[in-house]
Amino acid sequence: MAATAQHDPAITKLWLRTYDEPGFIYRSVSTRPPRDCTPEEIPVIDLGRMFGDITDRRKLASEILHAAETSGFFYIKNHGVPESAIAGVHQEANKFFHLPDEVKLSVKADPAVSFYGYQGPGTRRVVPEAATDRRESFNFHYEPRFDPLHQGHLADIPEDVREHIPKDSYIWNDIGLPDFQTELTAYWQNCLALARRLVRILALGLDLPEDYFDRVTTYPGGDLTINFYPGHGDRPAERQGEVELNAHTDLQILTLLWQSEGRGLQILNPQNEWIFAPPIPGTFVVNIGDFLMRLTNDRLKSTVHRVKQNGKDDRYSFAFFFGFNFNEKCGVVPTCVSESNPAKYQPATCGELIAKRLAAVQQSET
Numbered sequence: 001m002a003a004t005a006q007h008d009p010a011i012t013k014l015w016l017r018t019y020d021e022p023g024f025i026y027r028s029v030s031t032r033p034p035r036d037c038t039p040e041e042i043p044v045i046d047l048g049r050m051f052g053d054i055t056d057r058r059k060l061a062s063e064i065l066h067a068a069e070t071s072g073f074f075y076i077k078n079h080g081v082p083e084s085a086i087a088g089v090h091q092e093a094n095k096f097f098h099l100p101d102e103v104k105l106s107v108k109a110d111p112a113v114s115f116y117g118y119q120g121p122g123t124r125r126v127v128p129e130a131a132t133d134r135r136e137s138f139n140f141h142y143e144p145r146f147d148p149l150h151q152g153h154l155a156d157i158p159e160d161v162r163e164h165i166p167k168d169s170y171i172w173n174d175i176g177l178p179d180f181q182t183e184l185t186a187y188w189q190n191c192l193a194l195a196r197r198l199v200r201i202l203a204l205g206l207d208l209p210e211d212y213f214d215r216v217t218t219y220p221g222g223d224l225t226i227n228f229y230p231g232h233g234d235r236p237a238e239r240q241g242e243v244e245l246n247a248h249t250d251l252q253i254l255t256l257l258w259q260s261e262g263r264g265l266q267i268l269n270p271q272n273e274w275i276f277a278p279p280i281p282g283t284f285v286v287n288i289g290d291f292l293m294r295l296t297n298d299r300l301k302s303t304v305h306r307v308k309q310n311g312k313d314d315r316y317s318f319a320f321f322f323g324f325n326f327n328e329k330c331g332v333v334p335t336c337v338s339e340s341n342p343a344k345y346q347p348a349t350c351g352e353l354i355a356k357r358l359a360a361v362q363q364s365e366t
């Protein structure tokens, strides 16, 4: 991927994509093998208090804020997403990724329409300097018809919201898995509800009214990606050390990540060293996205991460990316600016920034 810096072999140049011109930056990163994160670096936060009184909620909010301001990553437990919903997706993901290639390719992303659907191994490249990602994935996006908030009112969906929804219904073509769509959308609904609650806690943590962001989460970004990273099984680990998903930051507000057993996810800490965020049973990993970093004037951190799969066993992960309404212009929130710390960013819609970045990614793939 990256060229080694000239003077120090323990440092390598890591290229990253950004929203802003020129579109790339690089960081000088340690080549030392990753260690596991400490509980201080990526704490486990108990969300049970989300349903408590305002004192409980404020206490929870301050813990979340602290993690979001430091590593930008935290685990959550007691998150309320039923194990059965997770197991349902896990089972369907296992069946899906073991289908013959021609079946998976029948629901593949058509770049002329959207980037949703199946993406085979080696088809995505985050930055021109990087190798292609080796992961396989399937992803779909927010649709009001899946959102319990709009059940029974689908006729009232505003036209500009409709226009924003990609017309890629082919991603749900029949692939011979009768429960695939049902299980994925049921899990998606759980994540959507959880993300809407978490954003309220974030608002409290930012000293804003708890319902401050509600207005921009009525037709939010809500992408679910199921990822598959095959293990090497009984064969020699020929791919050991290779990156399966290249270093990136997530684009929107926050990501809820479930990971199956086995290390894979690595996070770049403030000392520019990779650390593992190993799976912890019963938890999700949450991380802050670029758009929320921008809305908080860089107070909350959107942290670089990547995946290396170096185990014998297959690894799965499910990433739910939550964003604000795509057509809503959002500026830096009032509690993150002051006379001595003016807003660094102009108001923008999440939709326009993401479209710009995805177009750039597509360009580096062609």
Ligand SMILES: O=C(O)CCC(=O)C(=O)O
Pocket (backbone or CB within 6 Å): 225, 227, 245, 250, 257, 259, 264, 265, 305, 306, 307, 316, 317, 319
């Ligand atoms: O598979 C993982 O652990 C991380 C996936 C990820 O970072 C992503 O899909 O953006």
Ligand SMILES: [Fe+2]
Pocket (backbone or CB within 6 Å): 248, 249, 250, 305
């Ligand atoms: Fe990510």
